[in-house]
Amino acid sequence: xxxxxxxxxxxxxxxxxxxxxxxxxxxxxxxxxxxxxxxxxxxxxxxxxxxxxxxx
Amino acid sequence: xxxxxxxxxxxxxxxxxxxxxxxxxxxxxxxxxxxxxxxxxxxxxxxxxxxxxxxxxxxxxxxxxxxxxxxxxxxxxxxxxxxxxxxxxxxxxxxxxxxxxxxxxxxxxxxxxxxxxxxxxxxxxxxxxxxxxxxxxxxxxxxxxxxxxxxxxxxxxxxxxxxxxxxxxxxxxxxxxxxxxxxxxxxxxxxxxxxxxxxxxxxxxxxxxxxxxxxxxxxxxxxxxxxxxxxxxxxxxxxxxxxxxxxxxxxxxxxxxxxxxxxxxxxxxxxxxxxxxxxxxxxxxxxxxxxxxxxxxxxxxxxxxxxxxxxxxxxxxxxxxxxxxxxxxxxxxxxxxxxxxxxxxxxxxxxxxxxxxxxxxxxxxxxxxxxxxxxxxxxxxxxxxxxxxxxxxx
Numbered sequence: 001x002x003x004x005x006x007x008x009x010x011x012x013x014x015x016x017x018x019x020x021x022x023x024x025x026x027x028x029x030x031x032x033x034x035x036x037x038x039x040x041x042x043x044x045x046x047x048x049x050x051x052x053x054x055x056x
Numbered sequence: 057x058x059x060x061x062x063x064x065x066x067x068x069x070x071x072x073x074x075x076x077x078x079x080x081x082x083x084x085x086x087x088x089x090x091x092x093x094x095x096x097x098x099x100x101x102x103x104x105x106x107x108x109x110x111x112x113x114x115x116x117x118x119x120x121x122x123x124x125x126x127x128x129x130x131x132x133x134x135x136x137x138x139x140x141x142x143x144x145x146x147x148x149x150x151x152x153x154x155x156x157x158x159x160x161x162x163x164x165x166x167x168x169x170x171x172x173x174x175x176x177x178x179x180x181x182x183x184x185x186x187x188x189x190x191x192x193x194x195x196x197x198x199x200x201x202x203x204x205x206x207x208x209x210x211x212x213x214x215x216x217x218x219x220x221x222x223x224x225x226x227x228x229x230x231x232x233x234x235x236x237x238x239x240x241x242x243x244x245x246x247x248x249x250x251x252x253x254x255x256x257x258x259x260x261x262x263x264x265x266x267x268x269x270x271x272x273x274x275x276x277x278x279x280x281x282x283x284x285x286x287x288x289x290x291x292x293x294x295x296x297x298x299x300x301x302x303x304x305x306x307x308x309x310x311x312x313x314x315x316x317x318x319x320x321x322x323x324x325x326x327x328x329x330x331x332x333x334x335x336x337x338x339x340x341x342x343x344x345x346x347x348x349x350x351x352x353x354x355x356x357x358x359x360x361x362x363x364x365x366x367x368x369x370x371x372x373x374x375x376x377x378x379x380x381x382x383x384x385x386x387x388x389x390x391x392x393x394x395x396x397x398x399x400x401x402x403x404x405x406x407x408x409x410x411x412x413x414x415x416x417x418x419x420x421x422x423x424x425x426x427x428x429x430x431x432x433x434x435x436x437x438x439x440x441x442x443x444x445x446x447x448x449x450x
Contacts, residue, residue, distance in 0.1 A: 012100050013215030014235050014316025017228045018283065026215045028091055028178065046283035048235045048292040048314045 001055050002039060004031045008051035015043035015052060057174055057201060061087040062367040064192055064205040065171075066179045066218050068095045071335025071352035072211030073162035074113060078360025079209075080170040084367055087203065088163070088171050089194060091178035096159030100315030102238060102278055102346070104251065104268045107150030109350040113357065114165065120158035121151050123271040126249045132414035133256030133407035140430070141423040152268045152276065153349075182208060182221040182331070188372070189222050189330035206367040207377070209332045209359055211352075214316050216337035222328050226337065230283035232320035234263050234346055237292035238278025240311035244304045246275050254279075254299075255410045261285045262403040263346075265299060277304070280317060280346055282403055319343040321396040322389065327377040332359045340388070344395035344402070345427075351388060358383050391428075394448045398431060401442060413438055 013026040023034040024043050031052075033043075044052040065076045068090035076088040092098075103122070110116065131137045167173050177196040182189050183204065191204035210218030214233070219226040246252075252267035259265050262282030267275050279296050286292070292314070300307060318339040326338045334340070334355040341348030362380040366372050405413075416437040422430050432449035435442045 010312065010314035011098070012315040013213060014233060014283070014314075016215035016217075017226075017233055017316055017318070018230055020227055022217065022220050022227070025217065028093075028176075042230060046230050046233060046235045046286055046316065048237045048286070048316070050288065050291050050293065 002033045002037055002041075002043065003053045003055050004033065005051045005053070006030055008049055010049050010051070012048065014046050014048060018042045018046050057087065057172070057177075057196065057203065059202070060191075060204045061085045061172075062205060063087070063207045063209060063363050064089070064203060065209045065211055066192065067091075067211035067213055067335075067337070068163045068166075068173065068175075069159060069211060069213060069335060069352065070162055070349050071337070071356040072209070073159070073166045074353045074356030075209050075211060075334055075360040075363070076166035076171040076173075077162070077169045078357050079364045080166065082361055082364030084364040086166075086171040087174065087205070088166055089174045089177040089179065089196075090163075091176070093176040094156075095163045095175060096156040099155045099313050101155050101313070101349070102236075102266055102268055102276055103153040103155050103270075104266070104347070105151050105153055105349050110151065113353045114162065116151070117161060120154045120161055122154045123152040123248060123269040125150060125152065125251050125269055128251035128253060130414065131252065131254045132411045133258070134411045136411065136414050136418060138414055138417055138420070138422070152270050179212070179218060182218060184222070187329055189328065206372045207330055207332065207363045209334060209363060210337045211334045211356065212337050214318055214336045216333065218331070219323075219333050219337060222331045224323065224325055224328055224331075224333065226323065226333070226339070228283075228318055228320055228339070230286070232318065233283040234280035234317045234319045235283050235286050235292055236263070236278055236280030236315055236317065236346075237296045238276055238313040239296060239300055239309040240270060240274060240313070241277050241300060241304055241307040242272070242274035242310050244273060244275065244307040246273075255414075257407050259299060260295060261290075265296075274310075276313075278313065282319075283316070317341050317346045317348060319346065319396075319399060321392055322385075326381045326384070327374055329374045330372045332363060332377055332380055334359045340384075340392070342392060342395045343399040351392075354388060355380075355384055394428070394431075397445055397448055401445060405441075409441060412441065
């Protein structure tokens with residue numbers, strides 16, 4: 001699963017833009033990942049601050 | 057909030073506020089929503105803008121101008137630099153803004169023009185009927201609303217969902233974004249008259265590092281790198297920390313900014329039936345410089361006017377709304393296309409290539425040239441390294 005560290009995240013939305021299936025959403029000051037996430041890890045890759053991890 | 061408007065604008069950044077203001081000024085009944093409770097915050101921007109272009113949209117006000125710069129200096133990886141005077145760099149940089157106040161001033165103008173503004177209101181979907189976008193669903197203070205409109209303008213930034221919901225694929229590849237981090241550093245000795253741009257694969261691979269004066273011994277020091285070269289230990293935040301600790305060990309960091317910028321070049325389609333996309337949502341930021349404010353405002357202005365006319369005529373079809381896209385492309389398309397071609401070449405360069413480039417123009421007087429002309433000289437001086445770009449600068 002995808003884990004977003006809310007204490008690290010700067011809620012910039014970079015991760016949202018690269019999600020191939022639109023499963024990532026920047027709500028207001030937090031990121032939500034929808035159930036249809038395929039765990040491709042694109043979002044984790046582009047995070048400027050390293051707040052996202054793919055947990056195997 | 058009413059149940060119906062002529063036009064709904066989603067997002068109150070520069071693109072959205074100018075679109076809302078322009079449409080309202082042309083007589084449309086406009087709602088602009090912003091998901092954040094404070095417009096302009098959190099900032100996701102280096103805050104540099106060109107003076108002449110900003111003046112086309114709003115009267116400069118010292119409340120949102122943090123600093124004014126007269127020129128800039130570009131540094132090669134080996135430290136060699138070339139100086140650009142205001143005439144050249146002024147095309148890309150001129151003011152350092154206080155975005156929090158700037159964005160609010162633009163939203164204020166939209167409100168004064170007659171647009172209704174709702175903060176802490178997030179679009180959760182679009183209403184689709186017969187292939188047309190007919191409005192949005194939104195959440196405001198925990199309540200769900202259905203709001204109808206003839207046209208929805210998506211100005212919802214890099215994280216745009218409006219386009220995707222209406223069938224325009226706005227997904228970016230990691231190589232098509234720049235991912236960045238920035239510190240506002242204070243109590244440092246920097247030249248407050250000059251912006252700095254640092255190139256190099258160690259400092260900022262597939263991107264650059266900037267130092268933008270912000271007045272009173274402070275500066276926005278930030279960098280952006282290609283989303284495809286971002287990896288553990290070499291993320292923007294790591295690279296930035298390294299640079300600031302090395303160059304400004306005594307600086308105090310009083311703000312942290314992170315963000316992504318589309319560097320893909322504009323969307324192939326910016327409109328659909330009942331829908332327009334503007335600003336970062338339409339990938340209109342400059343692929344080479346990352347600058348997006350002016351492009352967004354220009355798009356907002358064109359889209360707002362076209363939307364107002366289309367709504368009052370009762371034809372909001374894609375074909376009608378394409379007028380916006382055609383005007384935008386005619387005015388700005390070439391420039392972004394050129395920037396994309398140059399960027400695509402720059403990201404493949406080694407540090408030694410970048411050094412050679414800067415060395416090739418050392419001592420040249422750029423004081424009467426704009427960025428386009430300066431790039432033209434680089435291309436002429438380095439025909440082999442920049443092969444294929446020449447035709448773009450004829």
